[in-house]
Amino acid sequence: xxxxxxxxxxxxxxxxxxxxxxxxxxxxxxxxxxxxxxxxxxxxxxxxxxxxxxxxxxxxxxxxxxxxxxxxxxxxxxxxxxxxxxxxxxxxxxxxxxxxxxxxxxxxxxxxxxxxxxxxxxxxxxxxxxxxxxxxxxxxxxxxxxxxxxxxxxxxxxxxxxxxxxxxxxxxxxxxxxxxxxxxxxxxxxxxxxxxxxxxxxxxxxxxxxxxxxxxxxxxxxxxxxxxxxxxxxxxxxxxxxxxxxxxxxxxxxxxxxxxxxxxxxxxxxxx
Amino acid sequence: xxxxxxxxxxxxxxxxxxxxxxxxxxxxxxxxxxxxxxxxxxxxxxxxxxxxxxxxxxxxxxxxxxxxxxxxxxxxxxxxxxxxxxxxxxxxxxxxxxxxxxxxxxxxxxxxxxxxxxxxxxxxxxxxxxxxxxxxxxxxxxxxxxxxxxxxxxxxxxxxxxxxxxxxxxxxxxxxxxxxxxxxxxxxxxxxxxxxxxxxxxxxxxxxxxxxxxxxxxxxxxxxxxxxxxxxxxxxxxxxxxxxxxxxxxxxxxxxxxxxxxxxxxxxxxxxxxxxxxxxxxxxxxxxxxxxxxxxxxxxxxxxxxxxxxxxxxxxxxxxxxxxxxxxxxxxxxxxxxxxxxxxxxxxxxxxxxxxxxxx
Numbered sequence: 001x002x003x004x005x006x007x008x009x010x011x012x013x014x015x016x017x018x019x020x021x022x023x024x025x026x027x028x029x030x031x032x033x034x035x036x037x038x039x040x041x042x043x044x045x046x047x048x049x050x051x052x053x054x055x056x057x058x059x060x061x062x063x064x065x066x067x068x069x070x071x072x073x074x075x076x077x078x079x080x081x082x083x084x085x086x087x088x089x090x091x092x093x094x095x096x097x098x099x100x101x102x103x104x105x106x107x108x109x110x111x112x113x114x115x116x117x118x119x120x121x122x123x124x125x126x127x128x129x130x131x132x133x134x135x136x137x138x139x140x141x142x143x144x145x146x147x148x149x150x151x152x153x154x155x156x157x158x159x160x161x162x163x164x165x166x167x168x169x170x171x172x173x174x175x176x177x178x179x180x181x182x183x184x185x186x187x188x189x190x191x192x193x194x195x196x197x198x199x200x201x202x203x204x205x206x207x208x209x210x211x212x213x214x215x216x217x218x219x220x221x222x223x224x225x226x227x228x229x230x231x232x233x234x235x236x237x238x239x240x241x242x243x244x245x246x247x248x249x250x251x252x253x254x255x256x257x258x259x260x261x262x263x264x265x266x267x268x269x270x271x272x
Numbered sequence: 273x274x275x276x277x278x279x280x281x282x283x284x285x286x287x288x289x290x291x292x293x294x295x296x297x298x299x300x301x302x303x304x305x306x307x308x309x310x311x312x313x314x315x316x317x318x319x320x321x322x323x324x325x326x327x328x329x330x331x332x333x334x335x336x337x338x339x340x341x342x343x344x345x346x347x348x349x350x351x352x353x354x355x356x357x358x359x360x361x362x363x364x365x366x367x368x369x370x371x372x373x374x375x376x377x378x379x380x381x382x383x384x385x386x387x388x389x390x391x392x393x394x395x396x397x398x399x400x401x402x403x404x405x406x407x408x409x410x411x412x413x414x415x416x417x418x419x420x421x422x423x424x425x426x427x428x429x430x431x432x433x434x435x436x437x438x439x440x441x442x443x444x445x446x447x448x449x450x451x452x453x454x455x456x457x458x459x460x461x462x463x464x465x466x467x468x469x470x471x472x473x474x475x476x477x478x479x480x481x482x483x484x485x486x487x488x489x490x491x492x493x494x495x496x497x498x499x500x501x502x503x504x505x506x507x508x509x510x511x512x513x514x515x516x517x518x519x520x521x522x523x524x525x526x527x528x529x530x531x532x533x534x535x536x537x538x539x540x541x542x543x544x545x546x547x548x549x550x551x552x553x554x555x556x557x558x559x560x561x562x563x564x565x566x567x568x569x570x571x572x573x574x575x576x577x578x579x580x581x582x583x584x585x586x587x588x589x590x591x592x593x594x595x596x597x598x599x600x601x602x603x604x605x606x607x608x609x610x611x612x613x614x615x616x617x618x619x620x621x622x623x624x625x626x627x628x629x630x631x632x
Contacts, residue, residue, distance in 0.1 A: 004486060007493040014500040018507070053507060056531060060496055062412045063538060070411055072477050076469035079418025080461045086419060087426045122412065126419035129401070136288065136385060188382075240448060244455055252462045256469075 011064045012117075015057040016150070019143050022053045023186050027211045054139045061117065061146070073256045078118055081107060085123035097233035100127070101148060101180070105173055105234075106242065108152030109165075110249040111257075116149025140187045148176050166242050173238045177231025181223050189218060275609060277400040279556035283310075284392045286563035287606045290570045291384045294581035296593045297377040300384055302600055306607035307387040313610040314395035324390040331386040335379035342375025343367050348586050370585040377583060395609070400550065407539040418468070422461075429460050484541045492534045499530030555612045562605035569602035 070078075081103060089100035100123065108116020121142040128138050152172065159168050189201075201214065291303055315325060344356075344363040349370030358364045402420070405413040433456045434444065442452055484492070506523035573580050573596065583593045 004490045004493060007490060007497055011493060011497050011500060014497065014504065018500060018504050021504070021507070053503065056503065056528070057500070059409070059535070060500060060531065063408050063535065064493070064496070072472040073466070073469040075411060075414055075477075076418065076472060077462065077465040079415045080422050080465035080468065082415060082419035083422035083426050084458065084461050086423055087430070118412075118415070122415050122419060125416055126423065129416075129420055136389075241451060241454055244451065245458065248455060248458055248462070252466075255466065 008064045012061055012114075012150075015061045015064075016147065019054055019057045019147075022057070023140070023143075023183055027208055027215070051136055051139065054143060058121070058139050058143055058146075062121070074115070077252075077256055078115070078122065081119055082123045082126050085119065086127035089123065089127040097229050099233070099237055100124070100145070101173060101176060101230075101234050102237045102241065102245075104145060104149035105152045105169060105176070105238065106245050106249060108149040109156040109169065110246060110253055111153075113150045113153025113157075116151075116153045117146040118149070120149035121146035137184075137187065140184060144180055144183050148180070151176075165246070166238070169242055170235045170238050173234035174231040177234045178224075178227045181227030181230060182219060185219060185223050186215070189215060275395070275559060275612075276550055276552050276556040277396060277404050278552075279559045280392060280396050280609075281401075281404065282560040282563045283606065283609055284388055286567040287388050288385060289567060290603065290606070291381060291388065293570050293574055294583075294599075295377055295381060296581055296583040296595075297373070297380060298593050298595050299581070299599060299603055300377065300380045302603040303606060304380065304384050304387060306604060306610075307384060307391055309607045309610035311387060311391040311394060313613045314391055324394045328387055328390050331383050335376075335383045338379045339372060339375045342378070343371045346371040346374070350587055351591065370587075370591060373585050373591070377585075406535065408535045422464070425464070426457070426461065430457050433457055433460070484538070492537055495530050495534040499527045499534065502527035502530065555616070558612060559608050562608045566602040566605040569598060573599055 085100055085103045088103065089098045091098065104116050104120035104123070107119050124142045124145045125138070128141075152169075155168070155172060159165065201218065287303060287307065291300070294300065311324070311328070344367065347365035347368065349366070349368030351369035352366045353369055353372070355366050356364050402413055402416055405416075430453065433453055437444075437452050443449065444453070502523050506520055506527055510520045510524065570581070580594070580596065581599070585591050585593075
């Protein structure tokens with residue numbers, strides 16, 4: 001069983017790595033042909049391939065995390081919290097902000113990285129069904145929000161001191177406000193405007209540093225202010241509601257995840 | 273529109289891939305008109321149509337705004353419409369027809385995608401889409417189903433808690449006042465989750481969704497790992513290093529083969545039952561076959577000539593896009609869901625409501 005767990009961890013790691021590369025491919029696509037028409041022709045393949053790659057990786061992670069390892073309590077809790085998070089996404093906030101990131105961060109910290117990933121990814125899926133919309137952007141949104149939950153779980157393993165938990169989570173939530181925006185822009189950045197565009201758009205064949213510069217300009221002029229609103233909103237929500245929600249989740253953690261020890265193991269413990 | 277969800281998936285996938293494969297504005301316009309017909313016909317019978325038409329209108333507005341933006345920022349091309357002083361930062365220089373057309377065609381490509389998925393969202397019920405989830409995603413499907421079922425209850429609960437807090441004298445003025453709403457809502461939700469888990473256990477749902485031995489599960493997990501490793505290698509060679517040799521394609525095919533085999537094997541051992549399946553009709557066959565045929569035409573044209581579907585108005589290329597009538601005809605097939613619906617119920621009118629008979 002330990003070997004299976006390790007293999008599953010490797011699957012999740014590799015899927016996340018491929019997913020990340022699928023997001024960041026415009027920065028490594030340096031050796032594409034420079035001819036305008038040829039480059040234009042080639043760049044139309046890349047988004048299709050990348051959507052396929054992201055879907056395959058997402059499928060692998062969902063299969064691995066959900067392959068018969070969850071009990072009914074985990075399934076029920078994930079389902080209900082998914083609904084709560086989907087409703088939070090649909091509540092409009094100022095400057096396009098929504099409270100969809102708060103629960104994946106907090107549940108990831110309390111219930112672990114896998115739970116955080118599933119809650120993040122599936123709540124985006126459910127909210128897409130109930131009004132946010134299904135489209136080619138959906139697998140990317142699922143992946144990034146899943147990463148948010150996953151990384152929050154890993155962060156909780158590193159930072160074990162409860163005293164600094166809330167300040168660290170505030171900074172973490174604000175940081176992810178920017179990371180989410182920056183990653184979600186990358187998936188359509190090379191697709192919307194292509195070769196020979198102004199200096200803030202992707203150009204096939206551009207070197208890594210040049211691509212980074214172009215993207216930084218694009219990000220600052222288009223998305224940074226929206227992401228700032230998201231970051232501030234996330235930080236505020238975690239600051240205001242983080243502590244009571246964490247307390248509540250920990251109380252239910254004891255009720256949901258208790259383990260029954262068999263009489264034999266108890267008696268052997270006593271004997272020793 | 274009562275089409276089978278699989279037919280809808282075939283339609284939207286085919287149309288979306290076609291839209292991504294071409295930048296030719298003539299083909300994009302045909303695809304837009306086809307998707308628009310489907311959206312309008314689907315919207316006639318869906319309560320969701322109003323919301324999605326709003327999204328489509330917003331997308332159109334953004335598209336229209338980006339055209340002058342693109343024209344102002346890009347100064348290439350021979351057909352000069354007018355000029356702005358060269359010392360104006362960024363926008364100074366020639367404003368060309370080529371830049372306007374290129375901006376319009378690039379924006380149209382995005383708007384078509386929005387239109388296609390709006391039509392899908394309007395025409396199809398979400399629960400039917402979840403039923404299509406492969407058995408390998410059984411648990412993810414269950415969680416999604418629970419989530420979808422609980423969304424209306426969450427909304428109702430939040431209204432009830434809000435009213436209860438108001439009765440107690442609490443006023444919701446700013447974000448800070450939301451704590452007495454959020455905490456009871458989460459507590460109620462988690463209590464419901466506990467009840468749901470107990471009822472699931474009572475009905476025999478123990479979480480074990482397949483009867484695989486640990487050894488077999490390990491073998492399949494290793495196969496998924498191998499598939500992902502090959503996928504990474506193939507993608508890296510093909511996209512980043514541009515080693516477009518035949519063996520790159522072979523690596524990717526092997527990767528997809530490994531993953532497909534592992535997913536299928538996991539799916540075969542998944543315990544799952546179906547309730548009230550929707551029937552597959554001739555119209556579904558027609559729509560699916562039409563979508564696949566159109567996609568096949570696009571792929572054949574694309575493979576035969578790498579540049580046949582591209583459009584780049586800047587010199588030395590021609591300003592007018594090329595047009596292949598076969599491709600145009602193929603894209604008309606994406607209007608089939610709308611046409612089928614119109615032909616099936618051409619003169620259907622809602623039945624007049626009867627006056628309740630007076631009791632003697």
